[in-house]
Amino acid sequence: MTIQEAINFGRNKLHLLERPILESEILLAFVLNKPRIYLHSHSFETINPFHQEYFKRLILRRESFEPIEYILEKVSFYHQEFYISKGALIPRPETEILVDMASHIIQSKNCQNIAEIGVGSGIISITLALLHKSKPLEFHASDISPEALFNAYVNTKKFNCSNITLYNSAFLDFNSYKHFDLLLSNPPYIQNKTILSKPLSFEPQQALFGGDRGDEILHKIIAIAKVRNIPYVICEMGHNQRNSILAFTKNLSVKTLEFYQDLSGLDRGFIIEF
Structure with a gap:
């Protein structure tokens, strides 16, 4: 699976959300520990099996409408990034x-x-x-x-x-x-x-x-x-x-x-x- 294929996978799974492409990119960037711009400049790069599985699991959590803040364990508030969990x-x-x-x-x-x-x-x-x-x-x-x-x-x-x-x-x-x-x-x-x-x-x-x-x-x-x-x-x-x-x-x-x-x-x- 390439980076672009992963983004497409996430987009299709999250089609009921308001921002399926954006959230797919956010979750993939989180998994790869890269900025989102990296995804676009390396769209044909292959993702290793571990990161593929990790990404799919996060996508499935988001598909069930679990808030993305809990998945990423971070939330933005008043220009700062705070830790957040269930x-x-x-x-x-x-x-x-x-x-x-x-x-x-x-x-x-x-x-x-x-x-x-x-x-x-x-x-x-x-x-x-x-x-x-x-x-x-x-x-x-x-x-x-x-x-x-x-x-x-x-x-x-x-x-x-x-x-x-x-x-x-x-x-x-x-x-x-x-x-x-x-x-x-x-x-x-x-x-x-x-x-x-x-x-x-x-x-x-x-x-x-x-x-x-x-x-x-x-x-x-x-x-x-x-x-x-x-x-x-x-x-x-x-x-x-x-x-x-x-x-x-x-x-x-x-x-x-x-x-x-x-x-x-x-x-x-x-x-x-x-």
């Missing part, structure tokens, strides 16, 4: 907006002690740590999933973020006394029993479903911030949960509540100041 939610571009909002709060309000609930692969806290290297920030991040924490650990080591402490814990159960200036979360917020697309079935369900209504964890995070006297909270949410957040915070004496939108103009998160 057990951690794949970061979405929309979460970069949450990072921007948090970065502004950290800068303008001089936040130093920051908590994150549901750290996942660690991309939020790590990106903020990298954006504010000159500040004496401390991050304390929790997750109930050991697999997600493994992803976060690998990424903290990769980016040398020694100011991030990880906890296998729900919410802020790991620490009942420390004061935090800012609480961050991209929690599960999909309503239970919602039918998801095939690719989402590969992602950790506990990182997706937020309860019978979908907003239960969002409400709990807000309540925790209120009880713990955390002045600022930034959360990602579902596009149809604005009214739920408005109703829940109505009697909590919040100073301000702002919603922010994603690139499609849909509600995607909120910022609360207590």
Whole structure:
């Protein structure tokens, strides 16, 4: 099998995807450890049997709609490449907006002690740590999933973020006394029993479903911030949960509540100041 024949094989197998040729090339370049441009300049080069078999196995995984990020074990977020594997939610571009909002709060309000609930692969806290290297920030991040924490650990080591402490814990159960200036979360917020697309079935369900209504964890995070006297909270949410957040915070004496939108103009998160 030549490089061109391999690309054609992948294209035919992945014909139901939006970018069959591109993804075939990405997977083959990964297997050969070569840049994609190499494939085009060496299209008649023969691939050895080991790489042929490896490539075919990856193509079959992708054909079953397994996310390519899990296959490659890497994902791009905020101009950086992070480690990702099954057990951690794949970061979405929309979460970069949450990072921007948090970065502004950290800068303008001089936040130093920051908590994150549901750290996942660690991309939020790590990106903020990298954006504010000159500040004496401390991050304390929790997750109930050991697999997600493994992803976060690998990424903290990769980016040398020694100011991030990880906890296998729900919410802020790991620490009942420390004061935090800012609480961050991209929690599960999909309503239970919602039918998801095939690719989402590969992602950790506990990182997706937020309860019978979908907003239960969002409400709990807000309540925790209120009880713990955390002045600022930034959360990602579902596009149809604005009214739920408005109703829940109505009697909590919040100073301000702002919603922010994603690139499609849909509600995607909120910022609360207590």
